[in-house]
Amino acid sequence: MALVTAGFAVSADGFTAGPGQSLDKPFGAGPVSELTRWMFQTPDENKAEMDALVQADAYIMGRNMFSPGRGEWDLSWRGWWGEEPPYHGPVFVLTHHERDDLPMDGGTTFHFVTGGVEEAMSRAAEAAGDGRVDIAGGAATVNQFLAAGLVDELTLSITPVVLGEGERLFAGVPPLKLEQISSRAASLVTHITYRVVR
Amino acid sequence: MALVTAGFAVSADGFTAGPGQSLDKPFGAGPVSELTRWMFQTPDENKAEMDALVQADAYIMGRNMFSPGRGEWDLSWRGWWGEEPPYHGPVFVLTHHERDDLPMDGGTTFHFVTGGVEEAMSRAAEAAGDGRVDIAGGAATVNQFLAAGLVDELTLSITPVVLGEGERLFAGVPPLKLEQISSRAASLVTHITYRVVR
Numbered sequence: 001m002a003l004v005t006a007g008f009a010v011s012a013d014g015f016t017a018g019p020g021q022s023l024d025k026p027f028g029a030g031p032v033s034e035l036t037r038w039m040f041q042t043p044d045e046n047k048a049e050m051d052a053l054v055q056a057d058a059y060i061m062g063r064n065m066f067s068p069g070r071g072e073w074d075l076s077w078r079g080w081w082g083e084e085p086p087y088h089g090p091v092f093v094l095t096h097h098e099r100d101d102l103p104m105d106g107g108t109t110f111h112f113v114t115g116g117v118e119e120a121m122s123r124a125a126e127a128a129g130d131g132r133v134d135i136a137g138g139a140a141t142v143n144q145f146l147a148a149g150l151v152d153e154l155t156l157s158i159t160p161v162v163l164g165e166g167e168r169l170f171a172g173v174p175p176l177k178l179e180q181i182s183s184r185a186a187s188l189v190t191h192i193t194y195r196v197v198r
Numbered sequence: 199m200a201l202v203t204a205g206f207a208v209s210a211d212g213f214t215a216g217p218g219q220s221l222d223k224p225f226g227a228g229p230v231s232e233l234t235r236w237m238f239q240t241p242d243e244n245k246a247e248m249d250a251l252v253q254a255d256a257y258i259m260g261r262n263m264f265s266p267g268r269g270e271w272d273l274s275w276r277g278w279w280g281e282e283p284p285y286h287g288p289v290f291v292l293t294h295h296e297r298d299d300l301p302m303d304g305g306t307t308f309h310f311v312t313g314g315v316e317e318a319m320s321r322a323a324e325a326a327g328d329g330r331v332d333i334a335g336g337a338a339t340v341n342q343f344l345a346a347g348l349v350d351e352l353t354l355s356i357t358p359v360v361l362g363e364g365e366r367l368f369a370g371v372p373p374l375k376l377e378q379i380s381s382r383a384a385s386l387v388t389h390i391t392y393r394v395v396r
Contacts, residue, residue, distance in 0.1 A: 012354065012368070012376060012390075012392065013212060013367070013368035013371070014211060014212045014368075030373050031373050031375055034375065146360075156210065158356070158390065160375070160376035160377055160378045160392055161373070161374070161375055161376055162344075162368055162371055162372075162373055162374040162376065163373055164368075164371060164372050164373045164374075169211070170210070170211035170212075170360055170362075173211070173360055173362060174360075174362050175228050175229050175359070175360055175361055175362045176359070176360040176362075177229055177232065177358070177359055178210060178358035178359055178360065179358055180358045180383075180385070180386065180387070180388065182383075183383030183388040184383065185378075185380075185381030185382065185383070185390075187378070188378065189378070190378065190381040190388060190390050192210075192356065192383075192388050194210065194358055
């Protein structure tokens with residue numbers, strides 16, 4: 001059985017992005033540069049956590065993480081990552097609009113799933129085998145999987161900023177018992193990994 | 199000038215208590231025992247953080263942290279802590295209802311402040327001198343002081359539970375830049391202290 005993980009940079013008040021995300025502002029408005037400053041300014045300190053984001057065997061992401069567009073597909077949009085995305089494996093994109101598989105350079109293939117979280121998880125788990133499925137984001141997507149009881153481990157990279165509004169991790173998620181399985185402080189962030197207790 | 203601090207146990211989703219707080223359930227409903235389990239099961243590991251909660255030179259707390267009552271005072275209520283509260287110093291209680299000072303054993307005196315956050319801070323800072331004023335709680339109270347720009351350092355003791363609803367730390371607080379000044383993992387909790395950047 002595949003291990004299902006998710007990892008997010010969050011503000012101290014629990015947001016993964018500010019309000020008003022757009023093509024120009026993928027993290028929305030407000031002091032959102034703090035969410036990723038640790039990645040850009042201190043990559044050596046945080047290599048393990050950054051690597052973990054792109055070393056799974058299969059990925060699931062929401063439509064909004066793949067594309068700034070909504071509604072019918074603009075087929076010229078091939079993701080935010082250029083011709084060689086960092087995933088190097090299958091990525092299942094949740095959407096209400098069908099689209100053919102999109103193979104990219106370096107082994108990444110985007111698969112577009114219209115059957116909801118269960119179909120996405122079923123296909124990703126089959127692709128991952130005994131490996132790892134990572135719910136890549138965004139917050140609304142991981143919240144669906146958390147609410148459905150489909151996440152095994154969750155890493156919060158807690159960053160030193162209060163955003164006040166935006167995309168809230170855990171919105172709509174019912175009470176869950178967690179187990180803190182690791183916690184590590186770096187200079188600009190604290191990484192805590194929880195196991196979801198069932 | 200006094201240093202103004204606040205320290206809270208919070209759930210992974212940012213609540214300091216569940217919904218429906220009452221005399222019988224001071225932390226409200228839900229799996230709220232996780233918020234304080236580290237204090238009861240691993241006190242030796244967390245002595246510094248627990249001591250910090252009761253070693254300030256003056257304290258401010260909300261009416262609801264002092265008393266389960268609302269409206270006019272029941273003068274027989276002398277706090278949750280028995281005749282010798284752990285504060286051993288002046289405690290300024292925010293309220294809309296006047297009440298005479300209430301000296302207790304061991305040096306704690308409860309002062310009831312009807313002039314709002316500024317009056318409470320002014321009196322607590324005067325009492326603390328060059329020492330420390332701690333905003334003891336609850337969340338609604340510290341949120342008022344955070345929103346007013348009156349907090350210097352904030353410690354979050356992040357506990358392994360998702361509550362889903364309740365008293366939310368940072369509710370109504372506008373965007374703030376923070377600096378992570380310490381972060382420490384214990385087995386059941388992670389303590390992060392932030393400085394508020396002005």
